[in-house]
Amino acid sequence: MSDSQQRCPWLDAGKPDYLAYHDQEWGVPLFDDQKLFEFITLEAAQAGLSWYTVLKKRPHYRQVFAGFDAGQVARFDSARIEQLLQDPGIIRNRLKVEAAVNNARCFLAIQEAFGSFADYQWRFVDGRPLVNCIRGPGDYRATSKESDAMSKDLKQRGFKFVGSTIIYAHMQACGMVNDHSLNCFRRQQIIDSYPVLGLG
Template identity: 80%
Template structure:
């Protein structure tokens, strides 16, 4: 695990965190099912560390219908109350209610744009933004693109999708490549862009 140089923020003593960094974080994602999962988990993270949510991810999948947006959109108040008793997730009423609300809004976006991915990637003109991260001071919490996407999502009725949450979502889904310049994943991910249909 220690042979490769990785981003400084990563706690390399946590094997599951390393796997997430090495296999998922920053990889361009166009699958709506996974995008809904990330959007839901990023909203749950608000005010907490990402690792706190990552540890609960498997259980979230179990109780949130494997992040099937159509099923989550049908969750009723009784289901929400049951979820709020489940210690395997973040038991915050506003966040749980937001997840159900956002599933319904997610389906509306799919209906309008054909896919959530098509909607989401518009905010970076269909191409990942590659930042130059040399140290902790180079990371940003928001961007003009996350500001614009957050504002648009709010207008569409989404909850818990402020610009900081959306920027984290953009990093996770590869709309932004924020791997440090000496992290082995940075160039690997850049090389993968050639195989993508980025228009």
């Protein structure tokens, strides 16, 4: 992508990995369960930190969290958790690491109940992305009624670190919400992809 392109105001375009994340992933509708487990795990790890802090660690997270295979993570035992807590390549917060393993087990239960996690989570936006009109930094929200509802339901199903703010960030990342700013070149590109994805 040309650096002359207009992008969202939150982006630090001087960081190539952040730029690639914005241009290639953020806001693109996602239906792959393994990727969805990756995002929900990383969003939980981010709590209280910047997303870029976690993004830099994502390659190592993929390595030590079995490529974000929920079935494998669900089988992590206490010894594996202790090993992870000694690894400087991840966020070494016991509650967050234990939550990742707990959430993997809950994730599998949702897959069993709904056929896929994607089918479950997209229900909260009636199967179609919500498109917001973001003119500037002040227009970004931290939560929505949809993230409130999904957060509440996930908590009832046993998930940890899934407050409404974390879930809204997850919804943004996975394209359930298109929060690219009006002047960002990716906003319309992603909207144009909706019919191809069966979301038009």
